[in-house]
Amino acid sequence: MAVTRRTAFAATIGLALAWSAGAEAADPIKIAFIDPLSGPFATTGESGLRSFEFAAETLVNAKGGVLDGRMFEIVPLDNKISPKESLIQLKRAISDGINYVVQGNSSGVANALTDAIEKHNKRNPDQRVLFLNYSAVDPALTNDKCNFWHFRFDANADIKMDALTDAIGERSEIKKVYIIGQDYSFGKAVAAAAVRMLAEKRPDIEIVGNELHPIGKVKDFTPYATKIKASGAQAVITGNWGADMVGLGKAIIEAGVDSPIYTYYGAHDGITATFGPLGEGIIRSVREGTLNPPTPEFKALDDAFKAKYPDNDINQPRIFNTIAMLAKAIEAAGTTDPVKVAYALEGMEYDTIMGGKVWMRPSDHQAIQDVHISVHTNKNIVVDADNSGYGLANEKTVPMAGKDSPTSCQMERPNAA
Amino acid sequence: MTELVIFSLLNGLVTGLLLFMLSSGLTLIFSMMGVLNFAHASFYMLGAYFAYTISTYVGFWPGLVIAPLLVGVAGALVERYGLRHVHRHGHVAELIFTFGLAFLIEEIVQFFWGKATKDYSAPEILQFPLFTLYGQNFPAYKAFMILISVGIFIGLFTVLSRSRVGLIIQAAITHPHTVSNLGHNVPLVFMGVFGVGSALAGLAGVIAGPALGTFPGMAFVLGSIVFVVIVVGGLGSLAGAFVASLLIGWLQTFAIALDWSVNDLLALLGVSFDADHALRDLWTLSLPQVAPILPYILLILILIFRPTGLMGKRET
Numbered sequence: 001m002a003v004t005r006r007t008a009f010a011a012t013i014g015l016a017l018a019w020s021a022g023a024e025a026a027d028p029i030k031i032a033f034i035d036p037l038s039g040p041f042a043t044t045g046e047s048g049l050r051s052f053e054f055a056a057e058t059l060v061n062a063k064g065g066v067l068d069g070r071m072f073e074i075v076p077l078d079n080k081i082s083p084k085e086s087l088i089q090l091k092r093a094i095s096d097g098i099n100y101v102v103q104g105n106s107s108g109v110a111n112a113l114t115d116a117i118e119k120h121n122k123r124n125p126d127q128r129v130l131f132l133n134y135s136a137v138d139p140a141l142t143n144d145k146c147n148f149w150h151f152r153f154d155a156n157a158d159i160k161m162d163a164l165t166d167a168i169g170e171r172s173e174i175k176k177v178y179i180i181g182q183d184y185s186f187g188k189a190v191a192a193a194a195v196r197m198l199a200e201k202r203p204d205i206e207i208v209g210n211e212l213h214p215i216g217k218v219k220d221f222t223p224y225a226t227k228i229k230a231s232g233a234q235a236v237i238t239g240n241w242g243a244d245m246v247g248l249g250k251a252i253i254e255a256g257v258d259s260p261i262y263t264y265y266g267a268h269d270g271i272t273a274t275f276g277p278l279g280e281g282i283i284r285s286v287r288e289g290t291l292n293p294p295t296p297e298f299k300a301l302d303d304a305f306k307a308k309y310p311d312n313d314i315n316q317p318r319i320f321n322t323i324a325m326l327a328k329a330i331e332a333a334g335t336t337d338p339v340k341v342a343y344a345l346e347g348m349e350y351d352t353i354m355g356g357k358v359w360m361r362p363s364d365h366q367a368i369q370d371v372h373i374s375v376h377t378n379k380n381i382v383v384d385a386d387n388s389g390y391g392l393a394n395e396k397t398v399p400m401a402g403k404d405s406p407t408s409c410q411m412e413r414p415n416a417a
Numbered sequence: 418m419t420e421l422v423i424f425s426l427l428n429g430l431v432t433g434l435l436l437f438m439l440s441s442g443l444t445l446i447f448s449m450m451g452v453l454n455f456a457h458a459s460f461y462m463l464g465a466y467f468a469y470t471i472s473t474y475v476g477f478w479p480g481l482v483i484a485p486l487l488v489g490v491a492g493a494l495v496e497r498y499g500l501r502h503v504h505r506h507g508h509v510a511e512l513i514f515t516f517g518l519a520f521l522i523e524e525i526v527q528f529f530w531g532k533a534t535k536d537y538s539a540p541e542i543l544q545f546p547l548f549t550l551y552g553q554n555f556p557a558y559k560a561f562m563i564l565i566s567v568g569i570f571i572g573l574f575t576v577l578s579r580s581r582v583g584l585i586i587q588a589a590i591t592h593p594h595t596v597s598n599l600g601h602n603v604p605l606v607f608m609g610v611f612g613v614g615s616a617l618a619g620l621a622g623v624i625a626g627p628a629l630g631t632f633p634g635m636a637f638v639l640g641s642i643v644f645v646v647i648v649v650g651g652l653g654s655l656a657g658a659f660v661a662s663l664l665i666g667w668l669q670t671f672a673i674a675l676d677w678s679v680n681d682l683l684a685l686l687g688v689s690f691d692a693d694h695a696l697r698d699l700w701t702l703s704l705p706q707v708a709p710i711l712p713y714i715l716l717i718l719i720l721i722f723r724p725t726g727l728m729g730k731r732e733t
Contacts, residue, residue, distance in 0.1 A: 042532060043531065043532040217709055218709075219635075219639050220432055220628075223425065223670040226425060226553065226670075226674060227421070227673065229553045230420050230424075230551075230553070243534055246534045246630050255424075255554055256549065269533045273536035274534050274535070274536040274630070388536070
């Protein structure tokens, strides 16, 4: 009896091994996409998913895949923007044998995921997971909380603020700056970085207001705008997003402020269309991947995207870098083994479709790339946003922003063999 | 300082009058039918979205008329085919019904219009600064909002106090059975009031959409404050709702505009604390930070000390 059972067991294992070996060549490489696909932030999540699927299709699969014909497959997993839900989805991805996880919305989720993945990889050296973070910008992720398995493809909040304060610093007519943001960790981080960096670069600038408002609860931003106007501010800095960004921007402009409003998220997802002619020359965004003027390659990519999704935009170009660099790393490593792929990603230089380079800094796994200050306008716009005729025109480029920025990251590296 | 005061007065007036348009319907519905309509702000949102869609085809002005009518019809239908059936099961059932309706409308709006902010904007003819004072603009559209709201207030007051329909409504508020015995169709009056109340909320949405943004959360951010208005003003009192709307409008704008903190107050009294005191967070609390909760503090104080509200006749 025992013998029969053991034989049966061995046979099963053997069969499974044979099956997996045979399937290896054509098996898709699965990438778990853990982001909100329901609830209040579903728009953002869906927009990311669309870009990932399109990037995998055009940049990898249409070109015959990687490692002789293995295709990328994006597996959407809804985390409802909750860290708890994300960990459940991570377990699901791991039990499906997925080695690559992408996530971007909310640094709270990213912090939870990076901790869980580090623990998992320590305990399960034979089934490790790489975390490709395409949007969560909390600086801690590539500083105190960094680990070997986490790679960030967006510029972090400090790098963006560095570029933004450079732009303000160059304009000597700006003497008074007003900082306003949502009352939560990100809004506070933006304000603190702005105060610190402006003091370093332009000690003569006076911070005439530093204010936090409740997130998602302000029905009318006019009183804030009145205050901003009365303060005599010559520039406004805000990390607001979503409806809070639209409300604040509109109120400030309507109060007659014509000085620049520097934003992190003042474009796309209906925001550009809502600002329309009002925001002309006033709203500025700090971001990676310039949109106007586009490179011919990016224009072609955008045309193809628009043909498939006429109502949506490519608003996170870094997603295309994430997929392309992962494919390049897998090719370079000659395997899908996460450790080898991670080593191939470290220090990788990649020429982006948008123009410019991305360098994955080995010391902290922070992607170093050109960061752009672009302005909301309808002049010389080739790739517009929200089909509104308005879009982001490049105004200033900080090449390889934050290349020499310090990091407190000290990561443990696994054995490459 | 003068600049801040003048503009805060104006901004508070705009907010207050907008709140009045919402609360007038709500308070009428409550005083007649005893229903606290949680979905009232949802009709406000529907107004904005209807007007947005209409404006993309035929422009802003037709939307200003058509959208509130549509919302009014939707409100009347809700009363006729929903609320009237639920009414038999008492007030709790009605409350839960309108609560559910609020969620349903929000989901419907997201389903048809999506979650992104809509670019519903003021007509071009009103997109200019009406006047500029101390370098600050006062948009003509805000003046237009004031005009519409004041017009509605006068119209509503005239209808209720001077017309035959108004008399029947006033009578139905206090003595529905007597009115019904006199041969008036009280259910029809209820439906009409619910429809008109919804239409008023819809109109508020139509004119507020371009100014405050048209997005699925717009009902939520205004919903709770409207209840504060009708409780503070006195449930069922139109004049009370008017006074309370303006009061809360100004309370909120001035609280944000004035950067006073507990520290300043204590300094006036000659008291000061060192920076590392255990209750430091409390001393540094500034007026703009507590601005969002001020109306609710007012609500609680009113309920404790004057349960009838400022001008109401019955206890809440």
